[in-house]
Amino acid sequence: MKEDYYETLGVSKSASSAEIKKAYRKMAIKYHPDKNPDNKTAEEKFKKAAEAYEILSNSEKKAKYDQFGHQAFQNGGSGFGGGGMNMDDIFSQFGDIFGGGFGGFGGGSRQRVVKGSNLRVRVSLSLEEIANGVEKKIKVKRKVKAPGSTFSTCTTCNGTGQVTRIANTILGRMQTSAPCNACGGSGKILTNRPKGSDSQGLILKEETVKIPIPAGVVDGMQLKVSSKGNDAPGDGICGDLLVVIEELPHDKLQREGDNLHYDLYVSMPDAVLGGSKEIQTVGGKVRIKIEPGLQSGKILRLRNKGIPSINGYGSGDLLVHVNVWTPKTLNKNQKNFFESMKDDDHFSPKPEKSDKSFFDTVKDMFS
Numbered sequence: 254m255k256e257d258y259y260e261t262l263g264v265s266k267s268a269s270s271a272e273i274k275k276a277y278r279k280m281a282i283k284y285h286p287d288k289n290p291d292n293k294t295a296e297e298k299f300k301k302a303a304e305a306y307e308i309l310s311n312s313e314k315k316a317k318y319d320q321f322g323h324q325a326f327q328n329g330g331s332g333f334g335g336g337g338m339n340m341d342d343i344f345s346q347f348g349d350i351f352g353g354g355f356g357g358f359g360g361g362s363r364q365r366v367v368k369g370s371n372l373r374v375r376v377s378l379s380l381e382e383i384a385n386g387v388e389k390k391i392k393v394k395r396k397v398k399a400p401g402s403t404f405s406t407c408t409t410c411n412g413t414g415q416v417t418r419i420a421n422t423i424l425g426r427m428q429t430s431a432p433c434n435a436c437g438g439s440g441k442i443l444t445n446r447p448k449g450s451d452s453q454g455l456i457l458k459e460e461t462v463k464i465p466i467p468a469g470v471v472d473g474m475q476l477k478v479s480s481k482g483n484d485a486p487g488d489g490i491c492g493d494l495l496v497v498i499e500e501l502p503h504d505k506l507q508r509e510g511d512n513l514h515y516d517l518y519v520s521m522p523d524a525v526l527g528g529s530k531e532i533q534t535v536g537g538k539v540r541i542k543i544e545p546g547l548q549s550g551k552i553l554r555l556r557n558k559g560i561p562s563i564n565g566y567g568s569g570d571l572l573v574h575v576n577v578w579t580p581k582t583l584n585k586n587q588k589n590f591f592e593s594m595k596d597d598d599h600f601s602p603k604p605e606k607s608d609k610s611f612f613d614t615v616k617d618m619f620s
Contacts, residue, residue, distance in 0.1 A: 369492035379501050516574050
């Protein structure tokens with residue numbers, strides 16, 4: 254089981270952003286690769302701390318994690334795509350923690366790895382696809398390295414992607430680092446630009462990407478497919494493909510969290526005499542029993558016929574709302590029958606304690 258991000262950094266769930274940042278900085282210093290050479294245990298702890306900080310330092314991602322846990326970032330949904338974290342990717346994303354000195358404890362000479370830009374797509378899903386999970390195939394136009402493009406090491410930064418400046422101030426000698434202007438921070442210079450490529454030696458290429466979507470996703474949730482964004486120039490790493498979920502409306506079912514609602518209309522004879530009715534679920538049509546004397550407003554609960562929880566905590570329920578249909582027009586015989594029943598005591602309303610009011614029903618639904 255994956256370790257809780259708060260436990261990884263050693264902070265409580267109520268910790269402020271400053272406390273989270275301080276805890277991460279402390280762990281990053283302790284387990285930094287330059288301080289623990291050839292120590293795989295320290296390297297793993299360094300990676301785990303970086304992943305935890307990447308989520309908890311972002312208010313939007315933190316909110317999703319607090320609500321859905323690790324499931325909110327499965328399929329590479331976290332900033333590092335699960336366990337395949339790249340050390341240079343960590344250095345490039347978290348340099349702000351150490352004010353530019355995060356590249357290493359040995360003078361900041363670690364080569365900077367440039368990451369290509371991310372792409373964003375919107376995927377529309379039916380309620381059935383959300384309930385069962387689905388794999389989607391979409392066509393994406395992404396920038397890739399043009400065949401024949403060649404690069405050489407940037408002589409301005411010697412391939413590090415950064416230039417260091419030292420200035421004398423009243424506080425002493427101050428050292429600052431900034432991306433190299435000559436190579437754009439990639440550490441590489443394009444030496445052969447193939448025809449049709451851009452200034453970074455990249456061309457547009459259409460590619461079919463498979464996107465595995467787990468059951469229980471919600472509208473607006475963002476998944477990530479690692480390394481399916483744009484290429485980076487030189488020896489950089491690919492960006493990511495960000496997939497935004499759009500839930501399509503269903504013609505029969507209404508979603509409320511993991512529960513589903515269905516309006517069932519029953520005729521007066523069926524409500525009086527009972528019978529059975531076929532209703533729609535996300536798993537197909539099912540037939541339910543109608544007890545004699547069914548009252549309008551009754552809610553029938555079908556357990557585990559709703560949407561699977563994104564956290565893996567089972568499935569929601571299908572709530573069937575009963576509506577007894579009253580005809581607006583009657584023929585002479587029908588009208589005479591109901592006229593004769595007006596004074597019949599058997600037809601007078603006699604609600605029992607089990608026949609809850611509308612407000613009691615609503616209160617039970619949300620309790």
